[in-house]
Amino acid sequence: MNRYFTNISGGNIRNLWPSSFAALLDGISKVIPAALLVDIFHTIYSSFAEPEAGLSIGRLWVVCAFLFFWLMVSYGAYALLYDKSYKAAYSLAASGRLKLAEHLRHLSLGYFGKRDPGDVTNLLLSDYSQVEHTISHNVPQLISAVILPLLALSGLVFLDWQMALAMFVAVPFGVLLLWLTDALQARLSETHVKAKNEAASRLQEYLSGIREIKAHNMGGKRFERLRLSFDRLMRASIRLEGVMGPLIMGAMLLTRSGMTIMIFAGSYLLVGGTLSLPVFLLFLLVGTRVFEPLTVVLMNYGEMRYSAYSAQRIMDVQQEQPMQGTESIQPQGQIVFDRVIFGYDDNALIIRDLSFTIEPQTITALVGPSGSGKSTVTRLIARFWDIQQGTIEIGGQSIRHANPEDLLKHISMVFQDVYLFQDTIGNNIRIGKMDATQEEVEAAAKRACCHEFISQLPQGYDTPVGEGGSTLSGGEKQRISIARALLKDASIVLLDEATASLDPENESAVQKAINELVADKTVILIAHRLKTVQHADKILVLDQGQLVEEGTHMELLKRKGLYADLWSLQQESDGWRVK
Ligand SMILES: Nc1ncnc2c1ncn2[C@@H]1O[C@H](COP(=O)(O)OP(=O)(O)OP(=O)(O)O)[C@@H](O)[C@H]1O
Numbered sequence: 258m259n260r261y262f263t264n265i266s267g268g269n270i271r272n273l274w275p276s277s278f279a280a281l282l283d284g285i286s287k288v289i290p291a292a293l294l295v296d297i298f299h300t301i302y303s304s305f306a307e308p309e310a311g312l313s314i315g316r317l318w319v320v321c322a323f324l325f326f327w328l329m330v331s332y333g334a335y336a337l338l339y340d341k342s343y344k345a346a347y348s349l350a351a352s353g354r355l356k357l358a359e360h361l362r363h364l365s366l367g368y369f370g371k372r373d374p375g376d377v378t379n380l381l382l383s384d385y386s387q388v389e390h391t392i393s394h395n396v397p398q399l400i401s402a403v404i405l406p407l408l409a410l411s412g413l414v415f416l417d418w419q420m421a422l423a424m425f426v427a428v429p430f431g432v433l434l435l436w437l438t439d440a441l442q443a444r445l446s447e448t449h450v451k452a453k454n455e456a457a458s459r460l461q462e463y464l465s466g467i468r469e470i471k472a473h474n475m476g477g478k479r480f481e482r483l484r485l486s487f488d489r490l491m492r493a494s495i496r497l498e499g500v501m502g503p504l505i506m507g508a509m510l511l512t513r514s515g516m517t518i519m520i521f522a523g524s525y526l527l528v529g530g531t532l533s534l535p536v537f538l539l540f541l542l543v544g545t546r547v548f549e550p551l552t553v554v555l556m557n558y559g560e561m562r563y564s565a566y567s568a569q570r571i572m573d574v575q576q577e578q579p580m581q582g583t584e585s586i587q588p589q590g591q592i593v594f595d596r597v598i599f600g601y602d603d604n605a606l607i608i609r610d611l612s613f614t615i616e617p618q619t620i621t622a623l624v625g626p627s628g629s630g631k632s633t634v635t636r637l638i639a640r641f642w643d644i645q646q647g648t649i650e651i652g653g654q655s656i657r658h659a660n661p662e663d664l665l666k667h668i669s670m671v672f673q674d675v676y677l678f679q680d681t682i683g684n685n686i687r688i689g690k691m692d693a694t695q696e697e698v699e700a701a702a703k704r705a706c707c708h709e710f711i712s713q714l715p716q717g718y719d720t721p722v723g724e725g726g727s728t729l730s731g732g733e734k735q736r737i738s739i740a741r742a743l744l745k746d747a748s749i750v751l752l753d754e755a756t757a758s759l760d761p762e763n764e765s766a767v768q769k770a771i772n773e774l775v776a777d778k779t780v781i782l783i784a785h786r787l788k789t790v791q792h793a794d795k796i797l798v799l800d801q802g803q804l805v806e807e808g809t810h811m812e813l814l815k816r817k818g819l820y821a822d823l824w825s826l827q828q829e830s831d832g833w834r835v836k
Contacts, residue, residue, distance in 0.1 A: 375458025590652025
């Protein structure tokens with residue numbers, strides 16, 4: 258139980274106290290009028306039972322005035338409940354989501370490789386909404402529904418212990434039923450959350466890949482995956498409702514049967530003359546007030562159980578260790594790989610015993626067959642992943658101990674597939690330096706050869722771009738990403754052959770932009786087309802994650818090894834024409 262509340266409250270049970278206290282006040286404020294109603298009844302009833310005493314109008318006025326006053330107290334208690342539970346839950350969820358998103362940013366990219374992106378989105382939206390609803394609606398009610406009967410029992414037991422016993426005798430059996438089936442309910446909730454996330458992920462995959470699905474006429478196959486996931490969700494929902502419904506109804510019936518037992522016992526005691534009518538009435542009125550929240554809570558029990566699993570998922574991510582490291586690096590120094598061993602998972606090594614040195618302010622090209630590990634090397638320099646063995650040093654400092662954010666401040670990256678945010682072009686360039694002035698943004702854009710096309714757009718730098726940059730051409734996106742990198746002005750530049758997929762006109766514009774970017778920087782360039790790296794200071798040739806050759810273009814051609822083979826293959830393919 259303690260674990261449940263710890264989960265639901267986002268790791269700090271104290272978060273639930275104010276709302277639970279407010280719910281209790283709200284509950285008590287609803288019981289008091291029942292006692293006042295009994296008093297009114299008693300006053301009226303006495304005037305009939307003892308006509309000579311007459312009707313005490315004064316007392317009726319006092320009680321009615323108190324009832325009226327109590328209406329305001331109830332309103333105050335409800336307002337407090339609203340403030341402490343709903344507002345608190347929404348702000349807890351909002352700040353929790355932000356904290357979690359921030360935490361995710363500090364995790365290694367390996368973590369995201371293991372998780373479905375749709376699943377992470379669901380965690381931030383759907384799981385949080387579930388927990389948010391439980392914190393705002395269910396938990397305060399639950400706590401009040403437990404404490405209120407206990408308070409009522411301890412008060413009523415003094416009035417008539419037999420009636421109090423009759424009223425609450427069945428409650429433990431209802432609770433016992435839920436407790437005994439708790440493991441089953443937890444399993445069903447877990448299966449349902451998994452099925453729901455799987456369906457959302459498949460839907461996201463279907464929508465993100467809609468272009469490929471259309472292009473390859475894959476509707477049937479992909480649709481089948483989507484259909485199967487919805488099918489699994491439907492079955493999990495039916496199972497969850499089908500099993501939980503009867504269980505909860507059973508617990509509710511058992512609990513509520515206390516009222517029937519109490520009415521039966523009350524009638525019996527009333528006839529026997531050991532119970533007065535007003536006391537019987539008081540039990541009836543208080544009973545309905547006390548059992549009502551208890552019934553509502555039992556009805557919501559399934560949802561609370563369900564939320565516990567969502568909360569557990571959130572806490573699991575919160576407990577994921579972010580990348581460690583506090584030291585700063587000297588970005589102007591050498592980049593050294595020393596017997597580096599790395600695999601995205603421990604079973605398949607991608608980089609094997611790789612050693613090389615890159616001198617500062619030189620251009621080093623990484624070449625090799627597809628899948629040889631070129632992109633992986635650049636990701637390791639940026640510490641997107643930590644290596645399994647060996648060391649990577651920048652300026653004599655192992656990056657394993659470097660603060661990941663500080664390290665990334667010194668690295669600019671330009672990839673083949675540029676991602677632009679759904680924002681203005683100006684702000685997309687500004688990502689390189691968030692506090693850059695408009696002049697700085699434009700200066701970077703001019704050097705990156707994109708100022709001209711941006712100026713021709715109707716809203717210039719304020720033109721919004723679609724998510725992923727869908728409204729711009731490949732070459733335009735490339736130049737924007739180079740402008741970003743220019744603005745960042747980092748000492749180390751990682752280029753994943755940026756011109757590979759461009760037409761000649763765009764290619765020369767992007768090449769000009771790159772030349773601006775790499776001046777006086779330490780550049781590591783991934784090249785698929787060897788023509789682009791002829792003038793590199795050093796070429797590292799990788800094959801299956803190992804360094805097989807190293808030297809300048811001419812030295813490597815003379816060696817007649819893998820590089821020379823790749824070179825002549827490309828020379829041949831350059832001569833090919835489609836007939
Ligand atoms: N995130 C990842 N998770 C698991 N395996 C990966 C991941 N990224 C790459 N790999 C694998 O690592 C190997 C090396 O990939 P990498 O992208 O570094 O090669 P590359 O030489 O850059 O290839 P290309 O020239 O085709 O871009 C490949 O077998 C690839 O399947």
